[in-house]
Amino acid sequence: MSRSYRDRGVVLRTQRLGEADRIVTLLLEGRGLTRTAAKGARRPGSRIGARLEPFAVVDVELHRGRTFEVVRQVETVEANAALRADDRLWAAASVLAEVVLHVAVEGERDHGLQRLLRAGLAALATAPAEPDVFVDAFLLRAASAVGFPVRTGSCARCDAPGPHAHLSVVGGGTLCGDCAGEGTQRVGAGVVAAVRTLADDGAWQALPGLAREAGPDRVRAGSYARAYAEHHLDRRLRSYDAVERPGPGSPEVRE
Amino acid sequence: MYEGALQSLVDELGRLPGVGPKSAQRIAFHLVAGEDADARRLAATIVRVRETVTTCTRCFSVAEQPLCRVCRDERRDHGLICVVEEARDVFAIERTRDFAGAYHVLGGALSPLDGVGPDELRVAELEARVAEGGVHEVILAMNTNGAGEATAAFLSRRLAGTGPRVTRLASGLPAGGDLDYADEVTLSRAFAGRREA
Ligand SMILES: [Zn+2]
Ligand SMILES: [Zn+2]
Numbered sequence: 001m002s003r004s005y006r007d008r009g010v011v012l013r014t015q016r017l018g019e020a021d022r023i024v025t026l027l028l029e030g031r032g033l034t035r036t037a038a039k040g041a042r043r044p045g046s047r048i049g050a051r052l053e054p055f056a057v058v059d060v061e062l063h064r065g066r067t068f069e070v071v072r073q074v075e076t077v078e079a080n081a082a083l084r085a086d087d088r089l090w091a092a093a094s095v096l097a098e099v100v101l102h103v104a105v106e107g108e109r110d111h112g113l114q115r116l117l118r119a120g121l122a123a124l125a126t127a128p129a130e131p132d133v134f135v136d137a138f139l140l141r142a143a144s145a146v147g148f149p150v151r152t153g154s155c156a157r158c159d160a161p162g163p164h165a166h167l168s169v170v171g172g173g174t175l176c177g178d179c180a181g182e183g184t185q186r187v188g189a190g191v192v193a194a195v196r197t198l199a200d201d202g203a204w205q206a207l208p209g210l211a212r213e214a215g216p217d218r219v220r221a222g223s224y225a226r227a228y229a230e231h232h233l234d235r236r237l238r239s240y241d242a243v244e245r246p247g248p249g250s251p252e253v254r255e
Numbered sequence: 256m257y258e259g260a261l262q263s264l265v266d267e268l269g270r271l272p273g274v275g276p277k278s279a280q281r282i283a284f285h286l287v288a289g290e291d292a293d294a295r296r297l298a299a300t301i302v303r304v305r306e307t308v309t310t311c312t313r314c315f316s317v318a319e320q321p322l323c324r325v326c327r328d329e330r331r332d333h334g335l336i337c338v339v340e341e342a343r344d345v346f347a348i349e350r351t352r353d354f355a356g357a358y359h360v361l362g363g364a365l366s367p368l369d370g371v372g373p374d375e376l377r378v379a380e381l382e383a384r385v386a387e388g389g390v391h392e393v394i395l396a397m398n399t400n401g402a403g404e405a406t407a408a409f410l411s412r413r414l415a416g417t418g419p420r421v422t423r424l425a426s427g428l429p430a431g432g433d434l435d436y437a438d439e440v441t442l443s444r445a446f447a448g449r450r451e452a
Contacts, residue, residue, distance in 0.1 A: 013368055014401070019273045044399065045429030047438040053401040076439055083401075087365055087412070090405035094367035101368075239367035 003064045004072060007031055010117055011056050012097040016042070023068065024052045025101065026060070029114055033104040036060070037068040051076050055083040055093045055121050078118075082125045089124055091242035092131035096120050098239045099142045099229065112145045116201075123204040130211035132243050133198070136222040137207055139229035139237075140199040148172065148232035152196040155179050163192060169227045190214060194221035211246075219246060261287065313384070315360040315377055316345045325349075325357055332356045336419075337394040338381060338410065340364050340403065344396065356394070359384065364402035365409060373409065382413065390419045399426045399444075425450075 009028035017023045022041040028034050041049030048071055051058055057078035062069040083093040100117050104110060120138045124131055140150050151173030154162050158179050166180035167173070167187045174192055175184055194217045197203065197210050210218055222245070230236055257265060261283060269279035286294045310316070311323035318324070325331060325345070335356030339345055345358050361376045373379075384390065395410055397403030407423055414421045427445030428437055437445070 016272075018275070042400075045441070047436070049400075050438040050440040053440070055401070079440060081440065081443070084404040085408055087405045087409035090365065090401070090408075091367050098368055238370045242365075242367035242372050 004061060005030075006059065006061050007034075008059050008077060009034070009057070009114065010100075010121065011052055011054050011058060012101055014038075014041075014052065014054060022049065022052070024071065026058075027100055027104055027114060027117060028060075028109075029111075030109055031106075032108040032110055033101070033106045034062075035068050035106075036062060036071050037065060038071045041071075048074050051079075053079075053084060054097065055080045055125075057118060057121075078122070078125075080121055080125045082127050083121065086127065088131055088244055089127060091239065091244070092124055092135045093121060094239040095135045095237060095243060096124075096138050096142075098237055099139065099233065099235075102235045103142065103146045103233060110145075113142070116141055116145050119204060123207070128208050128211075130208060130246070132222065132245055133207045133211040133218065134204070135240070135243050136225040137198040137204070139225045140195070141201055143229050143232050144199065144201065146233070148228075150195060150199045150228060152192055152199065163189060165189070165192070167192065167195070167224060169224065169231050172232075187220065188217065190217035191220045191224070194218045195224055198222075198225055314345075314358045315362065315380070316342045316358055330355075334389050334391045334419075335394070336381075336384065336390055336392070337396050339396050340398055340406070348396065356392075361397075361406070364397060364406040366402055373413075376406075378410070378413065381410075382417070385414065385417050385419060388418075392420045392422060395421065395423045 007028040007030045009026045011024055011026055013025045015023045017037060020040050020042045022038045024036045024038045024041070026034050026036060038048050038052050040046050041052060043049065051074040052071065056076060057080065059075040059077055060071055061073040063072050083089045096117060100113060104113060120134065124134050128134060143150065154160060155164055155174065155176035156168070156172035157175055160176040162174055164174040164176050165186050166175040166177070166184045168175050168180070168184045171179070171184070194210060194214045197206055198221055226237065226240055256262060264283045264286065265279045268274055268282050269276055307319050308317055311318035311326055312321050313326045314323060316323045316325065332355055336359050337348065337354060337356055338359045338361060339348070340361050340363055342360050345360065348354050359377070359381050361378070363371055363376055365371060385393065393414055395407040397407045411421050411423070425448045427448050428434070428441060
C-alpha cells in the first residue's frame with residue numbers, strides 16, 4: 001500500500017519547526033485533525049509555504065511520517081487571503097480555528113464541522129463590517145455541531161413551548177418560568193431572537209443585518225454565545241479577546 | 256541514555272531552536288572529543304554574551320550599551336523607521352547595506368491563538384516614537400506570512416493619520432525564479448505590488 005495519499009481541508013494553524021520548516025495543523029475531510037510537517041515552508045519562494053497559510057482551503061498530498069505527516073504537494077482550493085490581509089478578520093478567523101482545534105479529533109472525519117468551518121471562513125472572507133457577529137454565530141453553531149445545540153423555541157429543560165424569557169448558559173438555552181432557577185436572567189425577546197439568528201445554521205447572510213439592527217440585543221446575545229461555547233466546550237477561548245467588539249454593551253449574560 | 260554531565264549537555268543542546276536529538280548528540284560528542292580550549296572558549300563566550308548583550312532601549316534590537324549601534328549612529332536617518340518582527344531581521348536587512356534608517360523590533364507578530372495581541376508586542380513603544388515627532392516614514396517589514404500580513408495591516412491602521420508615510424516592503428517574485436514556478440499567492444502579490452517599468 002502506498003504511504004502517500006491525498007486529502008482536502010483547512011489550514012488551522014502554523015508553527016515554526018526547526019530552521020525553515022513549519023508544523024501545519026489541518027482539518028481534513030478524510031482524516032479530521034492532522035498535524036503535518038511542511039519542509040522548507042518558511043523559505044521565501046517556497047510554494048508549499050505560500051499555500052499553507054492559516055485559513056486557506058487546500059488539496060494536499062501527504063506522506064506518512066513518524067511524528068507528523070509530511071506535506072508532499074499543495075494546491076490552493078480557496079486562498080481566503082482576505083482573512084490575513086486585515087487584522088480584524090485575522091482575529092475573528094483565529095477564534096474559529098481555536099474552537100476547531102479544541103473539538104476536532106485526530107484521525108476522525110467530521111463532515112458537519114468541516115462544512116461549518118468552511119462556511120464560516122468563506123463568510124468572514126467577504127470582509128463583513130462586523131466580523132464579531134460571525135464569530136458569535138460560529139460559536140453557537142460549533143457547539144451544536146458537537147452535540148450542544150442551543151434551544152430558543154421551547155424550554156430547554158421541560159420542552160414547554162415558548163417563547164420563554166429566561167436565558168441560561170448551563171441550562172442549554174431558554175427556560176420556562178418553572179424551570180428557571182433563582183439566578184437565571186430574564187432577557188427581552190430581542191435577545192432571544194438574536195441568539196436564534198446566531199445559532200440558525202445556514203443563515204450567514206442574515207448576520208450583517210442583525211449586527212446593524214439589533215444593537216444592544218446582539219451584544220448581549222454575543223456574550224451569551226461566548227459563555228455558552230466556553231461552558232459546553234469546556235474551554236476558555238483566548239483568541240476571543242482579540243476580536244473587536246462594538247462599544248460598551250449591556251451587562252453580560254453569565255450563569 | 257548517557258551518564259550525568261554528558262546527558263545534561265545533550266538535553267541542554269536539544270532545547271535549542273532547530274536542534275533535534277540527533278544533532279544534540281553529535282554536537283555533544285564533538286565538544287567532548289574536541290580540543291579542551293575550544294569548548295572552554297564556547298562556554299566563556301556564552302557567559303559573556305549573557306553578561307554584556309541587552310536590548311536597545313529605543314529600538315529593542317540587541318545592544319551592548321543602552322542604545323544599539325544603529326541608534327547611536329548619527330549618520331543614519333532616524334526619521335525613517337523600519338519595523339521588524341525579530342532582532343535577527345535587523346541583521347538580515349543590515350547585510351544588504353541598502354538601508355540607512357533606524358529600526359523598531361516588535362518582538363513577534365499578532366497571534367490570537369497564542370495570546371499574542373498588540374499589548375504583547377512593542378506597539379505602544381512604536382507609537383511613542385512616532386508621537387515624539389521627526390519621523391517621516393515607517394516601513395513595515397513583517398514576515399510575508401499570515402501573521403506578518405495581519406500585523407502589518409494592524410500597524411498601518413494604527414499609524415494612519417499620525418504623520419509619517421507608512422509603507423510596506425514590496426513582496427513579489429523571488430529572485431532567480433521562473434514565473435510559471437511561482438505559487439498563485441506570490442504571483443497575485445507581485446501583481447498588486449507592480450511598479451512603473
Ligand atoms: Zn421548563
Ligand atoms: Zn537601537
